[in-house]
Amino acid sequence: MTQTRFRNDLELYLEQISAVSLLTPEEEKTLAWDIINEQCEESKNHMIRANLRLVVSISKQFARSGIPLLELINEGNLGLIRAVERFDPAYGNRFSTYATWWVKKTIKRKIMNGRQPMHIPAYMLQRMSNWKRIHSELEDQLGRCPTRAELAKAMEVPRSKLDLIQRTMAAVERSVTTSASEEHGRSHPLDNCPDTKADASSAEHLDDIQKVRQLLRHFDPTTTDILRMRFGLDGSTPKTLKEIGQQLGITRERVRQIEHQAIGKLQRGFKTCRLPDLVRQAS
Numbered sequence: 155m156t157q158t159r160f161r162n163d164l165e166l167y168l169e170q171i172s173a174v175s176l177l178t179p180e181e182e183k184t185l186a187w188d189i190i191n192e193q194c195e196e197s198k199n200h201m202i203r204a205n206l207r208l209v210v211s212i213s214k215q216f217a218r219s220g221i222p223l224l225e226l227i228n229e230g231n232l233g234l235i236r237a238v239e240r241f242d243p244a245y246g247n248r249f250s251t252y253a254t255w256w257v258k259k260t261i262k263r264k265i266m267n268g269r270q271p272m273h274i275p276a277y278m279l280q281r282m283s284n285w286k287r288i289h290s291e292l293e294d295q296l297g298r299c300p301t302r303a304e305l306a307k308a309m310e311v312p313r314s315k316l317d318l319i320q321r322t323m324a325a326v327e328r329s330v331t332t333s334a335s336e337e338h339g340r341s342h343p344l345d346n347c348p349d350t351k352a353d354a355s356s357a358e359h360l361d362d363i364q365k366v367r368q369l370l371r372h373f374d375p376t377t378t379d380i381l382r383m384r385f386g387l388d389g390s391t392p393k394t395l396k397e398i399g400q401q402l403g404i405t406r407e408r409v410r411q412i413e414h415q416a417i418g419k420l421q422r423g424f425k426t427c428r429l430p431d432l433v434r435q436a437s
Contacts, residue, residue, distance in 0.1 A: 164224055171206040183243040190242065190395065190410060201238045201249070202231075208250055209234050212257045219265045226261050233260030239394050244414055281319050284309055369420055376402065377416045384413055 177185070188197035209230040216226055237253035263276050288308045292300035306313045370378050370387075379402065386392040395413075399406045 167224070167227075168210065171203070171210070174203045174206070176207075177201070177204045177249075179248065182249050186241050186243040186249070189238065191407060193396070193406075198238055201241075202234060205234055205238075205249065205253060206231065208253060209257050212254060213261060216261055216265060221265060226264065229264040230257040230261050233257040236260075240392070242410060242414070244410075245417070278319070278322055281309075281311070281315075282323050285316075285319050285323070373416060373419070377412055380409055380412050381416055384409075 182201070185197040185201045188194040189201065209227055213223060213226040213230050217223060219226070233256040234253055237249070237256040240256075241249050241252050243249075266276070266279065285305075289300065289305060292304060292308060296304075300308070302313055302316055306316055309316075311319075370381065373381070380398055381387060383393045383398050383401070384395075393401075395406045395409045399409045402409070
């Protein structure tokens with residue numbers, strides 16, 4: 155009976171969202187500008203409804219996670235809403251490209267939290283994963299176990315945070331070990347984190363992050379604050395243009411202009427500046 159009801163609910167939902175026409179690139183831009191400049195709720199709702207099929211398509215990719223498809227879709231819809239609130243057509247990207255990242259992020263977080271025996275924030279899971287990777291890298295480089303100072307510097311976190319990370323890892327290990335006999339084959343929470351082995355691509359990614367941090371030092375405080383809040387560079391949840399404007403006491407449109415100009419400078423900086431030169435300028 156439950157399976158029949160679930161199937162009917164899903165079929166009804168798919169029928170309803172299929173009735174909404176897909177957006178053309180021009181319609182997409184018009185709606186996005188209305189959302190940014192006019193805070194138009196009608197345009198926001200239209201953009202969401204027109205992209206619900208994208209969420210279903212992405213959710214089906216995680217059908218083997220053990221979580222019902224409707225739950226994955228509901229979670230993915232939350233990511234879609236966040237994407238609609240943050241999308242800026244001035245960068246020239248299609249909305250579906252931008253929204254896919256947000257939808258996958260929320261679905262993966264749902265799967266991660268659904269599988270683990272205790273609730274661990276996503277940022278802590280990432281730090282635990284980084285701890286294991288960086289600790290192993292330093293052992294290979296140094297030929298010994300790294301000191302707390304060396305590990306904290308490599309992870310770019312205060313030493314006081316290391317204790318919290320290690321205690322959390324120990325608690326997870328105990329929980330998984332205790333329940334192993336009851337739930338054979340349970341995956342470790344860290345197994346759900348991205349594979350961040352030190353290959354050429356990950357090294358390049360880390361180099362890019364360091365370059366961004368060096369470039370940000372040349373921006374004025376307001377611009378730096380906007381970029382940090384907009385993209386969550388300080389580890390916090392990314393904020394909308396409206397939220398940033400309210401916090402800084404400026405208009406939403408002004409926040410968007412500053413962000414757009416800053417990203418242009420970052421793009422030019424990536425093309426013209428090498429990391430060693432930026433490090434020397436900062437020092």
